[in-house]
Amino acid sequence: xxxxxxxxxxxxxxxxxxxxxxxxxxxxxxxxxxxxxxxxxxxxxxxxxxxxxxxxxxxxxxxxxxxxxxxxxxxxxxxxxxxxxxxxxxxxxxxxxxxxxxxxxxxxxxxxxxxxxxxxxxxxxxxxxxxxxxxxxxxxxxxxxxxxxxxxxxxxxxxxxxxxxxxxxxxxxxxxxxxxxxxxxxxxxxxxxxxxxxxxxxxxxxxxxxxxxxxxxxxxxxxxxxxxxxxxxxxxxxxxxxxxxxxxxxxxxxxxxxxxxxxxxxxxxxxxxxxxxxxxxxxxxxxxxxxxxxxxxxxxxxxxxxxxxxxxxxxxxxxxxxxxxxxxxxxxxxxxxxxxxxxxxxxxxxxxxxxxxxxxxxxxxxxxxxxxxxxxxxxxxxxxxxxxxxxxxxxxxxxxxxxxxxxxxxxxxxxxxxxxxxxxxxxxxxxxxxxxxxxxxxxxxxxxxxxxxxxxxxxxxxxxxxxxxxxxxxxxxxxxx
Ligand SMILES: Cc1cc2nc3c(=O)[nH]c(=O)nc-3n(C[C@H](O)[C@H](O)[C@H](O)COP(=O)(O)OP(=O)(O)OC[C@H]3O[C@@H](n4cnc5c(N)ncnc54)[C@H](O)[C@@H]3O)c2cc1C
Numbered sequence: 001x002x003x004x005x006x007x008x009x010x011x012x013x014x015x016x017x018x019x020x021x022x023x024x025x026x027x028x029x030x031x032x033x034x035x036x037x038x039x040x041x042x043x044x045x046x047x048x049x050x051x052x053x054x055x056x057x058x059x060x061x062x063x064x065x066x067x068x069x070x071x072x073x074x075x076x077x078x079x080x081x082x083x084x085x086x087x088x089x090x091x092x093x094x095x096x097x098x099x100x101x102x103x104x105x106x107x108x109x110x111x112x113x114x115x116x117x118x119x120x121x122x123x124x125x126x127x128x129x130x131x132x133x134x135x136x137x138x139x140x141x142x143x144x145x146x147x148x149x150x151x152x153x154x155x156x157x158x159x160x161x162x163x164x165x166x167x168x169x170x171x172x173x174x175x176x177x178x179x180x181x182x183x184x185x186x187x188x189x190x191x192x193x194x195x196x197x198x199x200x201x202x203x204x205x206x207x208x209x210x211x212x213x214x215x216x217x218x219x220x221x222x223x224x225x226x227x228x229x230x231x232x233x234x235x236x237x238x239x240x241x242x243x244x245x246x247x248x249x250x251x252x253x254x255x256x257x258x259x260x261x262x263x264x265x266x267x268x269x270x271x272x273x274x275x276x277x278x279x280x281x282x283x284x285x286x287x288x289x290x291x292x293x294x295x296x297x298x299x300x301x302x303x304x305x306x307x308x309x310x311x312x313x314x315x316x317x318x319x320x321x322x323x324x325x326x327x328x329x330x331x332x333x334x335x336x337x338x339x340x341x342x343x344x345x346x347x348x349x350x351x352x353x354x355x356x357x358x359x360x361x362x363x364x365x366x367x368x369x370x371x372x373x374x375x376x377x378x379x380x381x382x383x384x385x386x387x388x389x390x391x392x393x394x395x396x397x398x399x400x401x402x403x404x405x406x407x408x409x410x411x412x413x414x415x416x417x418x419x420x421x422x423x424x425x426x427x428x429x430x431x432x433x434x435x436x437x438x439x440x441x442x443x444x445x446x447x448x449x450x451x452x453x454x455x456x457x458x459x460x461x462x463x464x465x466x467x468x469x470x471x472x473x474x475x476x477x478x479x480x481x
Pocket of ligand 1: 415459
């Protein structure tokens with residue numbers, strides 16, 4: 001029997017909202033379910049934090065600029081969308097640096113380099129080596145990433161290496177970040193194997209066994225080796241553009257959802273009031289928006305839930321991309337980027353060497369650097385006016401790399417608010433909120449970077465899971481009807 005068309009509204013047109021709509025259509029189609037999706041986005045354009053500007057021979061990423069392949073979801077989605085030939089990897093030889101006494105110091109990658117590095121004192125290095133002998137914590141309670149790593153590898157390693165590196169990825173302070181959300185697999189490793197080093201060895205052993213078994217069974221042994229980070233040739237916005245093209249439902253931009261009304265006695269039990277004065281009816285609503293925006297829409301149903309969602313802090317960051325003539329750079333930098341520890345005088349959070357990482361984004365005679373201002377370090381600086389911000393970044397680049405030349409090009413993107421800073425216990429809080437909302441607002445789902453992971457692959461994983469839950473629930477309801 002053909003099912004009636006179920007109306008699903010997805011609020012938020014970032015990667016999470018669009019991917020939810022995409023997987024909903026895919027999965028419903030596979031199950032023979034008739035659905036109609038509508039994505040509603042407040043901003044005039046789709047993409048949320050994904051913001052690519054294409055101008056002349058420059059491709060500038062204002063927000064994310066690549067994604068990891070270790071988590072396969074974004075890679076797989078690009079393949080599914082037919083963007084496989086657009087994927088560009090970073091070169092293998094990328095070096096990463098940490099600012100040390102005002103100068104970029106290479107992050108040691110091998111044992112020899114680790115012994116020689118000035119980033120840690122001898123005491124700090126010996127403390128890292130003691131990791132396999134540090135007794136594990138056995139309870140499952142969440143803790144800050146700073147506390148977790150300080151227990152395992154010592155304070156010096158955290159303050160001098162891990163905190164700036166993680167801080168530049170999450171724009172957050174490791175001493176406030178939940179380990180379970182951002183480093184969950186390492187906490188599991190400690191519990192299961194007693195130490196991170198032992199856990200790594202166990203993982204390597206397991207992979208060797210899997211390869212051996214595969215060889216014995218005549219299966220292909222070598223897994224495709226992917227670059228650690230990839231991007232899309234014409235910018236990450238290609239993902240957003242392609243998702244929007246593939247959707248058979250509706251997409252509305254420049255329209256906010258201001259209120260959600262629920263009436264369980266109606267067939268289409270949700271009514272969404274839009275900023276353009278219209279209303280939209282739905283059977284299912286998915287909120288793929290930041291937690292503070294979820295709080296606004298849910299406050300009339302549960303004030304405690306709204307308070308918890310609003311309590312998730314979002315930091316502010318501004319990215320400043322600057323290009324220089326290659327001929328003006330006296331001492332070329334050979335790394336992918338530099339991150340800045342708290343003890344350094346620099347006002348920046350990190351600097352990415354865009355043209356070293358992805359050469360296709362700028363003409364060959366240009367060097368492009370992108371500075372991160374704000375985040376958990378000097379957050380107020382992210383709000384400086386454009387001229388002052390550019391001056392600050394130029395002064396920093398002069399101090400760190402000796403670049404005195406005037407830029408040939410610059411672009412500023414402001415993210416206020418930017419990323420959520422997951423507090424300790426965040427995952428439990430999210431699960432409790434979902435449990436509380438389920439009977440109150442059935443067929444309403446929460447997804448997106450505010451929930452269970454910030455990176456693009458994390459957002460896609462959550463969107464796929466949310467779509468799966470919706471389709472499963474609709475099937476159950478149909479069977480029960
Ligand atoms: C500077 C920066 C650099 C980053 N770098 C990387 C990186 O290199 N790699 C990586 O993997 N990740 C990176 N991230 C993280 C990643 O970009 C984000 O976590 C991800 O894009 C968030 O997607 P989202 O769809 O969940 O949320 P968003 O992109 O925030 O989308 C939510 C959308 O909802 C809309 N909205 C809000 N309220 C309403 C409403 N009431 N009605 C209608 N619409 C509404 C908003 O306008 C927005 O467009 C970076 C983030 C930032 C800020």
